[in-house]
Amino acid sequence: MSGNRSTLEIAREVFDIEIEGVTTLRNNLGKDFEILVDRCAAAINAGGKIVLTGVGKSGYIGKKIAATLSSVGNPAVFMHPVEARHGDLGLLQKNDLMIALSYSGETEELLVVLTPAKRLGVELAAITGNRESTLAKMSDFVMDMAVPREACPFNLAPTTTTTALLVLGDALSMVLLDKNGFTKSDYGRRHPGGAIGRMVTMKASDVMRKAADAAVVPPDFTVRETLYAMSHARSGAAVIADENGKLLGIFTDGDFRRSAAQDDAVLTRKMSEVMTPSPISINAESMVVEVIKLVEKRRVDDLVVVNDDNTVAGIIDIQDLPGLKLM
Numbered sequence: 001m002s003g004n005r006s007t008l009e010i011a012r013e014v015f016d017i018e019i020e021g022v023t024t025l026r027n028n029l030g031k032d033f034e035i036l037v038d039r040c041a042a043a044i045n046a047g048g049k050i051v052l053t054g055v056g057k058s059g060y061i062g063k064k065i066a067a068t069l070s071s072v073g074n075p076a077v078f079m080h081p082v083e084a085r086h087g088d089l090g091l092l093q094k095n096d097l098m099i100a101l102s103y104s105g106e107t108e109e110l111l112v113v114l115t116p117a118k119r120l121g122v123e124l125a126a127i128t129g130n131r132e133s134t135l136a137k138m139s140d141f142v143m144d145m146a147v148p149r150e151a152c153p154f155n156l157a158p159t160t161t162t163t164a165l166l167v168l169g170d171a172l173s174m175v176l177l178d179k180n181g182f183t184k185s186d187y188g189r190r191h192p193g194g195a196i197g198r199m200v201t202m203k204a205s206d207v208m209r210k211a212a213d214a215a216v217v218p219p220d221f222t223v224r225e226t227l228y229a230m231s232h233a234r235s236g237a238a239v240i241a242d243e244n245g246k247l248l249g250i251f252t253d254g255d256f257r258r259s260a261a262q263d264d265a266v267l268t269r270k271m272s273e274v275m276t277p278s279p280i281s282i283n284a285e286s287m288v289v290e291v292i293k294l295v296e297k298r299r300v301d302d303l304v305v306v307n308d309d310n311t312v313a314g315i316i317d318i319q320d321l322p323g324l325k326l327m
Helices: 007-028 031-045 057-071 108-119 134-138 160-179 184-189 195-201 223-233 253-262 288-298
Strands: 050-054 076-078 097-101 123-128 141-144 237-241 247-252 281-283 302-306 312-317
Touching (some): 031 050, 031 123, 031 141, 031 160, 050 057, 050 108, 057 076, 097 108, 108 123, 108 134, 123 134, 223 237, 223 253, 237 312, 247 253, 247 302, 281 288, 288 302
Parallel strands (some): 050 076, 050 097, 097 123, 281 302
Antiparallel strands (some): 237 247, 302 312
16 A cells, blocks of 8 residues: 555555455365364364453454354354463363464464463364464464454554454354354344344244234125224234135225225226235235245235135234335
8 A cells, every 4th residue: 555545545555455365365265174173063063152251352353253153053162371370271171172263373362372272182273374383383274264464554553364264254154154063043043132133033924914913804894894904003014814814905095095096986896896806915824034035025014914715814014114114
């Protein structure tokens, strides 16, 4: 980087340098990474956990990697090396895998806790950019993450290296997710308080207005009768079903306005004449995340919920979703 360049030129160069670093790491992935994945899986399968440790910027990334690993079903914690010297080594237990993060591999505060940690019988993995470093030599195995250069003009401030480490941690987490057969439902159970958790644990049947509380009318109902049913149900749409409860169509406030603009006698028309047949619907057992996707893709305000036999189970009004903290 040099002077006399615009803000955007400098910013884009940072992007380019960091993309170069991540691409280099991607292309160099090999046996090291496969061993790291296998050792993480072995530790977890043996009842242990993954313990990330590092100082400074690597420490911040280590916290994020530990959080991501845990969120996808791999028990992981972050242990600060300085705190480890004052009691936090108690985090380490048999079958744990400790992953030490240091690009230089010579971070003094980190190195001093490695021998005490190894005395406790845990396996030690190093993620570093220097295979000849002290950290690498003290470790049971090494994941090499060398990148060409930092985005810092002095090649000093951790920039490309921390970005690459972050991506490497995400790759490790996603590979372990796949290896363990982790599902959306598993993810939701680990996020019970958030919108993500609700979307992958709740079903359409949990957020719909049940048929008994909705405006479900037969095809021979007039528009006037249907509007009354919609008002009674406080709904902007009516679902039309046959005598067996099977879905036939839908009629909305918008349908009424469009019909009224063209037909003075619309109030006496039958639903079979004015309804939208075969409306968009979703199975009652579908996860709410699928509801959100369908609503956004098809741009509908009301979604009919059906059972396996296409009988009407209820209706989802998107105005109800924000109240459930789902949109």
